[in-house]
């Protein structure tokens with residue numbers, strides 16, 4: 001089976017999406033999937049993840065400290081098979097960039113993986129305390145586990 005490519009998207013690319021990237025990268029062998037992340041906004045381009053995101057990842061033995069924020073680009077629609085967004089605003093912002101239906105079909109709310117068709121959002125933890133990051137971590141971990149199972153199942157069926 002061809003390698004699957006996935007991009008996780010949030011607003012700033014310093015809290016939720018780099019965490020999601022790190023979690024999914026840890027679950028999936030890099031021979032099976034390419035995983036990265038981006039933000040819809042440009043404020044934090046080039047910055048490392050928020051200290052609180054680095055800390056909660058480290059607690060789970062995941063190192064995201066070297067990641068650098070980037071902004072979602074139109075040609076990411078060509079590069080990636082799956083575009084997972086954290087909230088409805090991200091969804092609308094990415095859909096607004098789509099050039100055609102094929103682009104739109106790649107965009108999914110991440111939490112629909114664990115709460116199908118419920119349009120739930122990964123809350124933005126930026127202005128909250130550390131507890132917000134723990135909650136976000138647990139949601140991202142559950143969603144990434146589901147993605148991992150689906151990809152591995154697909155792979156076995158195609159072997």
Ligand code: 4NP
Pocket residue numbers: 010011012013014015016017043124125126
């Ligand atoms: P993220 O969190 O979208 O999960 O990376 C945010 C980071 C920065 C801002 C908002 C959310 N900000 O307003 O700068």
